[in-house]
Amino acid sequence: MSVSLPAPRILLLEDDPAIAGTVAFVFEREGWRVEQVLLVREADRLARADPPALAVLDVGLPDGNGLALCRAWRAGSEPRLRTLPVVMLTAQGEEMDRVLGLEAGADDYVAKPFSPRELVARVRALLRRAAWTPPPAAPAAMLELDGQRAWLGGRPLDLTRLELGLLQALWRAEGRIRSRSALLDEVWGPDCEASDRTVDTHVKTLRAKLRDARPDLDPIVTHRGLGYALELVSRTPPR
Incomplete structure (x- = not known):
């Protein structure tokens, strides 16, 4: 019924x-x-x-x-x-x-x-x-962060300090769009003189490392004119 x-x-x-x-x-x-x-x-x-x-x-x-x-x-x-x-x-x-x-x-x-x-x-x-409630994801789809290290699908990610900071900033946004200026302020600091291109460059290298760990995922989504969002199959809370 x-x-x-x-x-x-x-x-x-x-x-x-x-x-x-x-x-x-x-x-x-x-x-x-x-x-x-x-x-x-x-x-x-x-x-x-x-x-x-x-x-x-x-x-x-x-x-x-x-x-x-x-x-x-x-x-x-x-x-x-x-x-x-x-x-x-x-x-x-x-x-x-x-x-x-x-x-x-x-x-x-x-x-x-x-x-x-x-x-x-x-x-x-x-x-x-x-x-919509997503079905339980296989453990291999999980992203894990502990402040100093990151894993995707159980594989450790070899990230630079800025790449890790960028991943953490996107991860904390819970799938919402973060603008380039907001990411610059949060990751590089409000006094940094870097440009939006700096964010784009680091997103590109971070994307490549995430795809190396999980070729079937493309978790960083570009929203043209607005910024970036992290969309994963599954998430786990920070340790």
Whole structure:
């Protein structure tokens, strides 16, 4: 006998009535439940009391910023908020807006004015990804880090200090995109005068070493114009 799953509940933080009405309409037409709020503090209160399946956050609100709210969730101690799928609504389509949203921990962004069909497609993809539980991976697919060393599939990786730092920075992001500037600050230091090309070069050599250990994996994914993300079959926590 099949069991019907409850409709996913989506938290919508948007203070523009026209936009909020349109988003709520297309979401409810998909069978999703929508809980719309106008203020950052109200969205935070509701999410902490009962985390939704997904949150859509506007950037500029009367009492704060959706980016700051997303960043607080990601840095907090509530596991369901640390992994809550988040879509940012930005007023502009500039690259910096996208980078800020992704660095705050958002999973995706949509720039205003946006197509409701595109927003629905992006939300549907995130809900599907969040609901999917991957099968247990074979031990050979695991990446292990202990601060000074790294292994992939049980094989030790011969990494330089910067390659190891880069791998750790990507690994800690849990599959989210890290921009080149963020990786430069974290791995090379904020005072380093290196360029984005430095990151690209080290990613290239790190990629080659990971492929030597597991030729069937290509774990570092390039997101053109945004940065890099680490996507592995399986992960183990730091020792």
